[in-house]
Amino acid sequence: MIMKLLAxxxxxxxxxxxxxxxxxxxxxxxxxxxxNYELVPxxxxxxxxxxxxxxxxxxxxxxxxTPLALVLGITILTSLAASIENETNxxxxxxxxxxxxxxVFLSKFTVLAFLLAIASVLLxxxxxxxxxxxxxxAVIPYAQIATxxxxxxxxxxxxxxxxxxxxxxxxxxxIPISLxxxxxxxxxxxxxxxDWLPWxxxxxxxxxxxxxVNVVLGICVGIILYIIGMLDFARRDVK
Amino acid sequence: MEYIVETHHLTKRFGKEIxxxxxxxxxxxxxxxxxxxxxxxxKSTTLRMLLGLMRPTAxxxxxxxxxxxxxxxxxxxxxxxxxxxPSYYSHLTAYENLEAMRKILGSPKEKIDEVxxxxxxxxxxxxxxxxxxxxxxxxxxxxxxxxxxxKLLILDEPTNGLDPSGIIEMRNLIKRLPKEKDxxxxxxxxxxxxxxxxxxxxxxxxxxxxxxxDSIKAMRNKAQLKIRLKVSDANNAYRSLLxxxxxxxxQDHIIYLYEQSDEAVAAVVETLxxxxxxxxxxxxEHQSLEDIFLKMTAGGDDR
Numbered sequence: 245m246i247m248k249l250l251a252x253x254x255x256x257x258x259x260x261x262x263x264x265x266x267x268x269x270x271x272x273x274x275x276x277x278x279x280n281y282e283l284v285p286x287x288x289x290x291x292x293x294x295x296x297x298x299x300x301x302x303x304x305x306x307x308x309x310t311p312l313a314l315v316l317g318i319t320i321l322t323s324l325a326a327s328i329e330n331e332t333n334x335x336x337x338x339x340x341x342x343x344x345x346x347x348v349f350l351s352k353f354t355v356l357a358f359l360l361a362i363a364s365v366l367l368x369x370x371x372x373x374x375x376x377x378x379x380x381x382a383v384i385p386y387a388q389i390a391t392x393x394x395x396x397x398x399x400x401x402x403x404x405x406x407x408x409x410x411x412x413x414x415x416x417x418x419i420p421i422s423l424x425x426x427x428x429x430x431x432x433x434x435x436x437x438x439d440w441l442p443w444x445x446x447x448x449x450x451x452x453x454x455x456x457v458n459v460v461l462g463i464c465v466g467i468i469l470y471i472i473g474m475l476d477f478a479r480r481d482v483k
Numbered sequence: 484m485e486y487i488v489e490t491h492h493l494t495k496r497f498g499k500e501i502x503x504x505x506x507x508x509x510x511x512x513x514x515x516x517x518x519x520x521x522x523x524x525x526k527s528t529t530l531r532m533l534l535g536l537m538r539p540t541a542x543x544x545x546x547x548x549x550x551x552x553x554x555x556x557x558x559x560x561x562x563x564x565x566x567x568x569p570s571y572y573s574h575l576t577a578y579e580n581l582e583a584m585r586k587i588l589g590s591p592k593e594k595i596d597e598v599x600x601x602x603x604x605x606x607x608x609x610x611x612x613x614x615x616x617x618x619x620x621x622x623x624x625x626x627x628x629x630x631x632x633x634k635l636l637i638l639d640e641p642t643n644g645l646d647p648s649g650i651i652e653m654r655n656l657i658k659r660l661p662k663e664k665d666x667x668x669x670x671x672x673x674x675x676x677x678x679x680x681x682x683x684x685x686x687x688x689x690x691x692x693x694x695x696x697d698s699i700k701a702m703r704n705k706a707q708l709k710i711r712l713k714v715s716d717a718n719n720a721y722r723s724l725l726x727x728x729x730x731x732x733x734q735d736h737i738i739y740l741y742e743q744s745d746e747a748v749a750a751v752v753e754t755l756x757x758x759x760x761x762x763x764x765x766x767x768e769h770q771s772l773e774d775i776f777l778k779m780t781a782g783g784d785d786r
Contacts, residue, residue, distance in 0.1 A: 252586045259574045328572060337570035337627065340534040341587050342559040482536035 245342060249351035256328050257355065262321055266359045269317045270367035273309045274374050280305060281378050288378065298380040301341035303392045306371050310392070311446035314400045315431045317363065318407050319424025321356050326411035326420070335482050345478040351468060353408055360397055360404065368393035391455060392448075399458040401466030403427065406442075409473030413480060485512045486545075487635055487667040488533065493542035495528050502528045504691035505542065510669055510684070513661050517682030517699070518671040521780055525691040527567060530639050533669075534564050546635065560588075563633030564779065565641055569624030573613040577604055577623055581630060582610060588631045588674040598626040602656075618649040625656065638670045642677055650677075657681045675776045689780040705775050710740040710748055712755070713764040720760045727754055739768075 257263070282303075295301035329335050359374045371389050411420040430443035430480060437444040439451055445462050448455035488510035495503040503525040510516045520526050531537040533544060535555045544551040546558045568733055571580050581595045599605045602622040607615065607697050612623060619653040621644065638657070642650045658681055660666040678685060678699075685702050687695040695702065713736075716719045729751060732739040740751060748765065755762055 246589050246591065252583045255579060255583050255586070256572055256575070258579070328574075332568065332570045333572060334570040334572060335563070335585075336531070336534075336536055336566050337538055339560060340562070340564045340566070341584065342556045343587055344556065481538060482531065 245347055246354075247353060249343060249347055250354060253351050253355045257325065259261045260324055260328060262324055262359060265317060265324075266363045267366060268312045268389060269363050270370050273306060273367065274370035276309055277302065277306050278374055279390050292380075299375060299383075299385050300388065302375055302378065303381055303385075304383070307392045307396070307448065310367065310396045311400070311431050312428065314360070314396055314446050315359065315403060315424065315427045315443065318356075318400060318404050319421065319427065321359060322404070322407040322411040323417055323420050323424070325352055325356060325408075326414075327417060329412075330415070330417065333483070339482050343460055346474050349408075349412065349477045351472040352412070353474075355437060356404060356408060357401070360400075363395040364394050391398075395448055395459050398447040398466075399448065399455075399462035401462045402442040402445070402469050405466050405469035405473055409469065409476065412477055413475075415483070427452065431461075486510060487512050487547060488516075488669065489545045490529075490533075491543045491545075493529065493544060494540050495525075495532060495537060496540040503532070503539075503692050506688070506691075506693050507696075508686060508693065510667060510686075512667050513665065514684040515657060515661060515668045515670060515682045516684045516686060517678030518669060518679050518686050518688065519675060519776065520671075520673065520688035522673050524673075524674075524688045524780070526688060527639055529688070530564075530566060530637055530669070530671060533637060534562065534566065535559060536566075560631065561634040562637060563628035563631060563635070563667065564637040564639075565621075565624040565628045566637070566639045568643070569620045569627075571612045571620060571623055571627075574611065576609050576611055577615075577626075578608040581626060584627055584630055590631055594630060594632075601629065602626045603652075616646045618646060621645055621649070621653075624655070624717040632664070633666060636666050636668045637667065640672055641670060642672070643646065643750045653682075654681050673783060675772050679772055687776065687779055694779055700773065702775070708743060710743050711764075711766050711768050712738040712740065712751070712762065713766070714738065714755055715761040715763070718756070720755055721756050724751065724754060729754065 281291060291301070292298050329338065338348060370391055371393060373386070375384065375389070407420055407423065411417070411422055414420055428445050430437060430441065431446065434444045434447040435449060440463075442465060445458040448458050450457050486509050488508055490506050490508040491751055493503060493506040493508070494501065506529060508529070518526055518529070524528060528537065532539050532573070533546065535551060547561065549558055551558055572583065575583065577599065578595060581598065583593065585595055596605070599608050602625050604619060604622055604626060607619060615623065621641065624639070628638070641657070642653050645653060657668055657670060660668055668682065670678070682699050685695065685697065685699050686693055717736040717738055718733065721731060721738055724731050724738070730741055731751070732741065740748065743746075752765060
């Protein structure tokens with residue numbers, strides 16, 4: 245059943261700009277570094293002087309924007325996905341089909357998680373390519389590129405679960421958008437946030453300097469929030 | 484009689500307000516069941532509960548003899564629905580909208596062309612629904628509802644927003660379905676004239692309570708004619724009729740007869756003329772179904 249729902253959900257996101265945003269996000273994040281390194285003459289040399297490890301410094305620069313793009317992306321993608329059903333209250337048509345409500349929620353979550361995963365893969369390739377273009381050194385730190393591309397994804401799963409929950413149960417899309425704006429501001433100042441706030445996790449910072457902690461937290465809390473959201477979604481009446 | 488839908492004390496409460504109050508619906512197989520009630524009487528809430536969109540506060544629902552609570556998915560496999568305004572994905576074409584549903588239902592692909600043909604949307608199949616007129620959207624909604632070859636079709640105010648030709652078309656389609664495809668239809672409306680033209684069975688709901696449920700014939704029998712008499716000195720005429728043992732009803736200088744057979748009317752006129760009253764008019768007053776409906780929904784306690 246879930247495969248049928250997924251096929252339907254992928255059909256529904258056609259022409260809604262979700263794929264476009266999936267590509268735009270990572271491209272934008274990397275392009276900002278191209279601007280940072282290349283646009284002003286002499287800036288590249290100045291940046292390269294500032295660290296011993298040019299690749300790591302470049303990756304940290306990239307990663308300063310990744311969490312913001314993720315939070316923004318999650319807000320917009322979930323809202324778009326919910327608006328597809330909300331626009332003509334297609335929920336009542338969808339839920340009256342012979343499917344389980346939990347399956348409906350799972351399918352939506354899976355589609356969005358998949359799109360964000362694609363975005364992370366793209367981020368990996370774009371980061372790698374720009375790094376080569378910037379000529380940051382012959383030894384390419386693939387493991388580190390992967391860390392900076394994929395860890396934020398897992399660390400932001402709780403935000404995805406939270407946003408999907410709020411977006412699907414709100415009749416007023418202003419609520420999830422507001423939540424997104426607040427989240428965006430939180431993320432902008434993530435270095436000041438306490439470690440327990442999920443909006444800090446995509447930045448991969450914590451007091452132990454161990455990004456893997458954020459990944460584990462992200463997956464665990466993500467699963468918990470997902471289950472809460474799904475149960476609440478299934479419990480509610482469809483208006 | 485075999486009932487496709489049977490509810491037992493179906494109740495839905497929103498906070499303190501009771502939207503649906505202990506409903507015992509019985510929808511016989513092969514009928515077009517007209518579910519009638521003023522706006523806000525609880526029609527949509529009831530239909531939503533039948534579709535599993537809302538959970539009843541109390542009571543039970545049996546569809547095809549199965550408990551909806553336990554066998555929701557297997558029941559819904561044989562139910563088609565169009566609830567209130569049609570739902571669609573405006574950025575997709577009509578065909579894609581149906582394809583999105585077909586994927587879930589697992590019907591064969593040919594079914595899409597078949598239902599598009601049935602609602603005469605074949606020409607617009609590859610156009611985005613965004614540009615459809617309301618009537619076309621409504622027809623697409625019907626096509627969606629028929630995609631799984633339902634045994635029970637639930638239509639909530641299906642002629643809302645349709646133009647006259649669209650309404651007639653919809654009516655004909657609804658009438659055809661039970662005969663041609665053995666579909667039981669449940670159609671709700673706040674307009675009696677709508678129900679009157681398609682339904683074979685009627686349920687009337689008011690303030691959350693079912694106040695009438697029977698065949699449309701039985702309902703029509705309630706819509707009896709009234710004979711009204713306009714006579715000189717009506718008040719005294721009424722009294723002298725009463726003195727002769729003829730029971731009538733007097734109101735605003737008009738005498739209404741309870742007995743309506745030709746003989747009874749003739750007898751009354753004869754009596755009045757004998758007593759010296761002038762009979763100005765003997766008229767039939769058609770009490771429309773609408774009047775009955777209004778009366779029922781105003782005070783349904785005595786029935």
